[in-house]
Amino acid sequence: MPAVVSIKNARKSFGEVEVLRDISLEVARGEVVAVIGPSGGGKSTLLRCMTLLETLDAGGLSYGEVDAAVPGEDGASVYAKGDALKRARGRFGLVFQNYNLFPHFTVMRNIVDAPIRVQRRDRAEVEQRARELIERMGLEGCEDKVPCQLSGGQQQRVAIARALAMDPEVIFFDEPTSALDPELTAGVLRVIRGLAAEDMTMVVVTHEMDFAREVADRVVFMDGGVIVEEGPAEQVLDNPREDRTRAFLARIEK
Amino acid sequence: MDITTMMQMLGEGFITSLQIFALTLVGALPLGVVVVALRMCRFAPVRLIARAYISVMRGTPLMLQMFAIYFMPFYVFGVQLTPSSKWQAAVFAFIVNYAAYFAEIYRSGLQSVPRGQYEAAEVLGYSKFQTLVHIVVPQVVKRIMPAIGNEVITLVKDTSLAFAIGVGEMFSTAKALVASQVSMVPFVIAAAIYWAFNFAVELVLGSIEKRLAYYRD
Numbered sequence: 001m002p003a004v005v006s007i008k009n010a011r012k013s014f015g016e017v018e019v020l021r022d023i024s025l026e027v028a029r030g031e032v033v034a035v036i037g038p039s040g041g042g043k044s045t046l047l048r049c050m051t052l053l054e055t056l057d058a059g060g061l062s063y064g065e066v067d068a069a070v071p072g073e074d075g076a077s078v079y080a081k082g083d084a085l086k087r088a089r090g091r092f093g094l095v096f097q098n099y100n101l102f103p104h105f106t107v108m109r110n111i112v113d114a115p116i117r118v119q120r121r122d123r124a125e126v127e128q129r130a131r132e133l134i135e136r137m138g139l140e141g142c143e144d145k146v147p148c149q150l151s152g153g154q155q156q157r158v159a160i161a162r163a164l165a166m167d168p169e170v171i172f173f174d175e176p177t178s179a180l181d182p183e184l185t186a187g188v189l190r191v192i193r194g195l196a197a198e199d200m201t202m203v204v205v206t207h208e209m210d211f212a213r214e215v216a217d218r219v220v221f222m223d224g225g226v227i228v229e230e231g232p233a234e235q236v237l238d239n240p241r242e243d244r245t246r247a248f249l250a251r252i253e254k
Numbered sequence: 255m256d257i258t259t260m261m262q263m264l265g266e267g268f269i270t271s272l273q274i275f276a277l278t279l280v281g282a283l284p285l286g287v288v289v290v291a292l293r294m295c296r297f298a299p300v301r302l303i304a305r306a307y308i309s310v311m312r313g314t315p316l317m318l319q320m321f322a323i324y325f326m327p328f329y330v331f332g333v334q335l336t337p338s339s340k341w342q343a344a345v346f347a348f349i350v351n352y353a354a355y356f357a358e359i360y361r362s363g364l365q366s367v368p369r370g371q372y373e374a375a376e377v378l379g380y381s382k383f384q385t386l387v388h389i390v391v392p393q394v395v396k397r398i399m400p401a402i403g404n405e406v407i408t409l410v411k412d413t414s415l416a417f418a419i420g421v422g423e424m425f426s427t428a429k430a431l432v433a434s435q436v437s438m439v440p441f442v443i444a445a446a447i448y449w450a451f452n453f454a455v456e457l458v459l460g461s462i463e464k465r466l467a468y469y470r471d
Contacts, residue, residue, distance in 0.1 A: 052376075053376065089377070089379045090379060094377045096373070098370060100370035100371060100373065102371065102374070103393065103469050103470070104392045104393055104396070104469055114378040114379060114380065117380070117384060118378060118380055146468060147469070148469050166379075
């Protein structure tokens with residue numbers, strides 16, 4: 001069975017700075033991958049490249065059998081056009097650090113607008129699904145509120161519901177709790193934990209080590225644009241093999 | 255001449271002022287959309303032309319633009335001016351001038367929508383057009399309302415500039431009455447009418463802003 005998402009030999013530079021240097025990562029169905037590492041280590045760029053918000057300079061990216069980008073003759077990435085790219089986009093969801101809900105839409109509309117407008121699904125079916133998601137996210141009674149009436153934690157849960165409503169095969173989380181205080185963080189982590197228990201495929205960039213240890217099947221430590229170390233959480237977080245991993249973990253322990 | 259007669263004459267002038275005002279809004283609000291589209295076009299020469307247009311429209315007096323638009327057809331192309339030429343030139347000048355200002359207001363609104371909004375829409379699969387229509391423009395409208403309000407109110411008073419090429423709007427009437435009656439009263443009445451109308455404009459703008467106040471961002 002092909003990986004849900006696979007990125008191969010990815011390279012990305014911003015001007016002179018090489019942010020991704022030959023990164024390869026495959027995520028299997030049902031797997032939860034936590035990406036950790038210092039700021040500027042390339043975690044966010046990796047996520048932005050995998051979600052097609054940035055284009056790779058070199059390397060390939062595919063979602064199942066759909067190739068979003070393939071390496072050309074010289075290795076430089078050649079991106080698919082139109083329909084294939086659209087199909088790739090339909091395979092994943094992304095939850096942003098600062099939610100990026102649509103402020104002029106109600107909670108309900110934030111969740112149902114894209115499934116109806118983009119996927120052209122039946123309104124009644126989508127609204128039914130949205131109500132289930134709202135309940136599951138602990139947002140009952142918020143259907144007709146607008147994002148500014150919600151706490152950060154509630155907004156982030158709406159963002160997760162918005163991503164789930166598209167029925168993605170994998171959801172990416174870009175530091176989903178970094179903008180939240182500890183109390184609100186707990187509610188969002190609880191939701192992600194629940195998704196993990198249902199074998200939702202997820203890639204989570206996070207600074208929450210305890211959370212990574214608990215839910216991640218695999219932890220990826222990135223620094224300087226490369227994957228320094230990866231493996232089961234117990235190994236990478238508790239018995240790291242690489243000095244750089246140890247140094248990073250020691251720094252954040254303090 | 256009694257005040258009632260004066261008010262009647264000024265009222266007739268004000269109808270012309272109102273027509274200039276309404277036609278300018280009807281023409282300039284959409285024309286501004288075209289100008290901002292060119293101004294933000296991917297193709298650099300087009301962008302440059304739009305910038306030059308905006309620069310000239312904002313950088314020269316509206317009164318001179320009106321003269322230019324009124325006299326150019328005659329001096330350059332030898333077109334015979336008709337009695338309605340003044341009126342047409344005035345409205346045309348107002349529209350092309352205000353479109354430049356509106357375009358810049360639209361641009362400020364478009365650029366103030368956070369990048370995250372475009373990114374969220376992109377990830378959800380919205381097309382560029384859907385993103386613009388359903389995600390960006392509604393937020394832009396709310397953001398630019400105060401600035402648009404400023405322009406609309408300025409426009410009410412700017413209609414008096416049509417006096418310069420002899421369009422018989424309210425200010426021309428007031429000035430003629432002041433001279434013939436040797437009295438400042440017509441100016442006072444004209445000022446009161448401008449203000450009263452702008453007060454109504456403020457109420458309308460206020461109600462639109464209030465309707466958009468159901469959310470903050």
